[in-house]
Amino acid sequence: MQIDPGFRRTHHAQLEAMRRDWPSFHGMRFGDGTVAWIGQLQPQAQPYTIEVFWNSRILDRPYVVVADPPIAPRPGLAYHDIPHLMFNAKEPTRSGLCLFDPAVREWTPADLIADSTIPWAAEWLHFYELWHMSGQWLGPGVGHESIGHMRAEEARALQSMISHRLEGEAA
Amino acid sequence: MTRHEPFLTLSTLDDLLLDVATEIDLSAADWRIMENRFRKLKTHLERPSSPLAPFLKDGISLIYAQGSIATSTTIISGIDDDRFDVDAIVEINVPAHWSEHHTLDMLEDALRGFPGVIKIVRCTRCIQLQFAFMHMDVTIMDRSKRVAVARAGDVLHAPDKGPCARIPSNPWGFTAWFRSTVGIGQTAFAEALRKRRALNAKSRLRPLDDIELALAKADQVDLPPMIPSAIDAQEAVALKLLKRHLNIRYQKLTPKRPPSIYFTKRAGSIGYISEGLTAQILVLAGSTAHILRAHLAAGTRPNELNPSYPPDRLNDRWPADGQKGIQDMETLAGVLEALADKLARIARAPLSEIVAGIRELFGEHIGEEVATLVTKRFDTRGNSAANLVQTATGNIKSPTIGTVARDVRPVPSHKFHPMHFGEDDDAD
Numbered sequence: 001m002q003i004d005p006g007f008r009r010t011h012h013a014q015l016e017a018m019r020r021d022w023p024s025f026h027g028m029r030f031g032d033g034t035v036a037w038i039g040q041l042q043p044q045a046q047p048y049t050i051e052v053f054w055n056s057r058i059l060d061r062p063y064v065v066v067a068d069p070p071i072a073p074r075p076g077l078a079y080h081d082i083p084h085l086m087f088n089a090k091e092p093t094r095s096g097l098c099l100f101d102p103a104v105r106e107w108t109p110a111d112l113i114a115d116s117t118i119p120w121a122a123e124w125l126h127f128y129e130l131w132h133m134s135g136q137w138l139g140p141g142v143g144h145e146s147i148g149h150m151r152a153e154e155a156r157a158l159q160s161m162i163s164h165r166l167e168g169e170a171a
Numbered sequence: 172m173t174r175h176e177p178f179l180t181l182s183t184l185d186d187l188l189l190d191v192a193t194e195i196d197l198s199a200a201d202w203r204i205m206e207n208r209f210r211k212l213k214t215h216l217e218r219p220s221s222p223l224a225p226f227l228k229d230g231i232s233l234i235y236a237q238g239s240i241a242t243s244t245t246i247i248s249g250i251d252d253d254r255f256d257v258d259a260i261v262e263i264n265v266p267a268h269w270s271e272h273h274t275l276d277m278l279e280d281a282l283r284g285f286p287g288v289i290k291i292v293r294c295t296r297c298i299q300l301q302f303a304f305m306h307m308d309v310t311i312m313d314r315s316k317r318v319a320v321a322r323a324g325d326v327l328h329a330p331d332k333g334p335c336a337r338i339p340s341n342p343w344g345f346t347a348w349f350r351s352t353v354g355i356g357q358t359a360f361a362e363a364l365r366k367r368r369a370l371n372a373k374s375r376l377r378p379l380d381d382i383e384l385a386l387a388k389a390d391q392v393d394l395p396p397m398i399p400s401a402i403d404a405q406e407a408v409a410l411k412l413l414k415r416h417l418n419i420r421y422q423k424l425t426p427k428r429p430p431s432i433y434f435t436k437r438a439g440s441i442g443y444i445s446e447g448l449t450a451q452i453l454v455l456a457g458s459t460a461h462i463l464r465a466h467l468a469a470g471t472r473p474n475e476l477n478p479s480y481p482p483d484r485l486n487d488r489w490p491a492d493g494q495k496g497i498q499d500m501e502t503l504a505g506v507l508e509a510l511a512d513k514l515a516r517i518a519r520a521p522l523s524e525i526v527a528g529i530r531e532l533f534g535e536h537i538g539e540e541v542a543t544l545v546t547k548r549f550d551t552r553g554n555s556a557a558n559l560v561q562t563a564t565g566n567i568k569s570p571t572i573g574t575v576a577r578d579v580r581p582v583p584s585h586k587f588h589p590m591h592f593g594e595d596d597d598a599d
Contacts, residue, residue, distance in 0.1 A: 021562045041565030045183035046521045084587035100585040107585075119582045122565030123558060127587075130549055133523040133542060138550040142586040150589065 008056065008109035011035045017114035025052075025118075033057055038067070041118070043126035050121055056109055062117045063096040066125070071095070074132055081148035083137040084124065097124045101142045182566065182576070184518045185448045187525055189364060190541045191533050192408045193371040195246040195415050197255060200374040200387040202401065205257060207383055208287075208307065209236055209397035212259055216281050223281040226263035233262040236398045237310070237342035239414075242349045242435055243402040246411045248418055250534060253375050256306045258297075260342055262324065265313035271329035271337070278311050287379035295330045296338075304375045312340060320344060323480045338487065344479025345432070346399065352439040356404030360448075364403045366572060371544060409451035410438040412533070416510055419534050426495075426502040433486045434459070436475045449518055453511050460507035463500045472496060548572065557581035 015027045018037055025039025034055040040047050049068040053059075063086070070093040073081050079092035086096035099120040100106035107116055127139035137145055144150040197205065213234045217227050227233050238258035239245040247253045265274050279298050282291060292299040297310040314324035322343035328336040355361065378384040414431055421428040437459050444451040466472055472490055477483035490496035510532065517528035522545065530538025548569045551558065559568040562578040570581075 022565075023563060043565050043567045044522055045517070045519050045525060047519065084589050086590050098587055098589050101588050116583050116585075118565065119560040119580075120585055122560055122567055123582050124587065125565075126549070126558070126567040129522040130546065132521060133526055134546045136546070136550075137587075138546065138552060140551055140586045141588060143588045146589050 009112060014054065014113050017112045018118075021114045022118055037113075041122045041125060043122045044129055046129065048125055050125075052113060052117060052121075054113060060109075061100075061102065061107060062113055064099065064117060064121045064124075065094050065096060071128070074135065078148060080151070081146050082128070083131060083145045084139075084141060085147065087147040097121055099124060103142075182447070183522075184514070184525060186572070187529060187541055187545065188412060188448050188452070189367045189408075190371060190544050191415070191529060191537055192364070192411060193368050194373070194537050194540050195411060195533070196368065196372075197245060198368075198372040198374040201255070201376045202398070204376040204378060204383050204387055205240070205255070205305065206397045208302070208305075209234070209259060211286060212307070212309065213397070215285050216261060221281040222277045223261065223263060226265075227261075235260055235262075235343065237346065238308075239431060239435075241342070241346040241399050242407070243399065244407050244410050244414065244431075244435060244438075246415050246418075247375070250418065250422060250536075252304070254304050254306060255375070256308065258308045258310065258342075260310055260312050262312045262314050262322065264315040265311065265327070267315070271327040271335035274311055274313075274327050275329050278309060282309060296326055296328055302379075303377055312342075313337065318480075320480045323483070339480065339482035339484075341477055341480035341483050345435075345477045345483070345485070348478045349435055349439045350399065350402065352442075353402060353404045353406045355402055356407070357443065360405045360408075361403035363572070364408065370548075370571065404443070405448055405451050406438050406441070406443060409448060409455050410434055412448075412452055413438075413455055413510075415533050415537075417506065419532070420506050424502060424506075426499045427489060427491060429489045429499070429503055430486055433473070433475055433489065436477075436485055449514055453514055456507040456511045456514075460504045460511070463504040463507075467497065467500055467504070472500070557584065 011029060014035060015029075018025050018027055022037075022039055025037040027035065027037045029035050032055065034053055036054070037052045038049065040049055042048070046069075048066055051065045051067050052062050053065075054062040071079075071082055071085075072093075073079050079095070080087055080089075082095070084098045086098050088095040097120075099117060111117075123139065127137055130136070130138050144153065215221065216223050216234060218224060221227075235241075236257065237260045240257040245255055245257060248256045261278065269277070275293065275298065279291065279293060282288075282298055282300060285291075285300055287302050288300045289303065290301040292301060294308065297308040300307040300309065310326055312322075312324040312326055314322070316324065318324060318339075320341060323339070323341035325337035326340040328338050356364075374387065376387075378387050413434055417428060417434075434455070438455055441451075441454055441458060444454050462473060473486060475485040477485055490499035513528055513532060517525045520528070526538055526542045526545070529541050548571055549558070556570045558581070559570060559579045560566070560582045561568070561576050562580065566576065567582070568576070568579065
């Protein structure tokens with residue numbers, strides 16, 4: 001069956017699916033077309049409250065924030081070292097969770113948030129706890145692990161570029 | 172309130188405590204080697220040159236396992252050297268003219284030359300055979316009084332200083348009581364433990380000869396069992412974890428550690444707690460602390476009797492007499508309350524805090540092993556097997572250990588990645 005590339009789930013469908021599979025989540029609609037949920041996940045022992053925002057006119061994916069307890073880096077590291085975030089430099093604890101690879105369209109508006117975003121958010125929290133425990137991100141990832149890594153690599157590449165000695169080469 | 176509360180789960184801590192349990196447990200190969208040593212004990216004591224051989228001629232086995240190995244609650248007891256301590260009983264009619272010391276002398280002579288033994292140590296009530304990674308305490312039980320209870324008799328108490336004594340005892344009956352009380356365990360728990368053991372098992376005992384080497388490698392042994400079979404009941408596992416914790420805590424404490432059999436009786440008396448392994452330990456520790464506090468308030472002492480033979484006082488040497496005994500009880504109550512408190516706190520904590528708690532409660536080495544096991548279990552980099560997620564709670568389980576939880580499905584395939592959001596100024 002061919003799926004219409006423009007197909008998207010209605011807010012009603014998203015809200016209904018969330019109510020069915022994640023009954024602890026409270027869904028709400030806002031006048032600007034945003035639909036949002038707040039609810040609890042317990043991937044391991046620690047319960048977390050998360051917030052999910054979805055408005056296709058503003059962002060091409062749901063934005064998931066860990067509200068309580070707020071995310072924090074490992075001792076000695078910075079917020080930008082927390083792996084797999086949509087890093088929010090102004091307000092790091094309100095960074096979004098980067099849950100899928102947009103380049104290969106692992107998520108589209110045709111997908112139900114209840115079937116994809118929420119299980120992925122639970123898994124993100126699970127791997128975040130393991131990262132705190134072991135220092136390693138043990139989940140599947142693509143590209144750089146964190147904005148910190150990305151910046152370090154960019155800095156290294158830049159350093160490498162400007163380290164070329166030009167005198168004597170211009171013959 | 173009757174509504175199901177999906178977030179009141181202790182399953183993560185239960186899972187990690189199962190890892191601890193398999194880390195402190197005997198492997199199947201260890202079990203077969205140990206059983207072979209009980210078999211050797213019988214042939215060694217019955218050999219013609221053994222001074223006890225004339226007393227061991229009978230139609231039934233007079234040498235058998237007792238204590239933790241018989242109740243299936245043996246753990247590695249050494250803090251640094253991964254050692255198992257096991258106990259054996261040798262039943263004989265001690266001649267009336269043999270003193271307690273002489274009887275132990277005879278047992279010590281009979282045990283000389285036991286294959287693989289590194290050292291033989293004389294204790295107050297037993298002779299200890301020390302092997303690499305294993306100690307076996309061999310105790311004589313005098314059945315000459317012909318007590319009308321199956322396999323009841325007297326254990327001989329022969330201290331270096333002070334009076335000797337005969338202590339009424341019935342380890343056989345106590346083992347039977349514990350095993351029948353606890354049973355074979357709940358199917359789901361036993362299955363989860365077997366699965367975990369298959370993943371984590373680590374053999375410690377070194378085979379002494381070709382026979383032990385073959386036994387260590389065998390899948391099945393066609394010999395009559397010398398040790399009652401292992402029981403995978405939650406009550407037995409909770410007891411093992413408690414014993415391990417007491418080993419760690421009492422390393423640095425002056426008061427005397429209570430005997431394990433006291434807790435074995437408590438564990439059997441409490442029964443199965445359906446809320447899981449963490450809850451089973453919480454009840455065992457909490458209720459025992461409560462009993463001790465009540466004794467302290469009333470000025471009395473615990474007196475646990477062997478249900479199969481009440482003259483057998485299970486904690487006859489603990490607590491000590493006088494003020495020292497009060498300190499013994501206060502210390503134990505405090506240790507148990509602290510354990511329950513710590514377990515309750517880490518039961519809803521992040522994994523890093525749970526693992527730190529396990530290090531503190533069960534030893535640094537065990538904590539490291541558990542962290543390694545958890546890392547390995549959940550490392551899905553380059554692994555196509557998806558984790559499982561429980562609807563409603565978002566609880567994540569590894570497919571390698573599975574789950575009995577309802578409403579579980581694989582996490583849809585995806586890859587995490589990072590990106591900038593908004594302005595690129597840092598707010599570290």
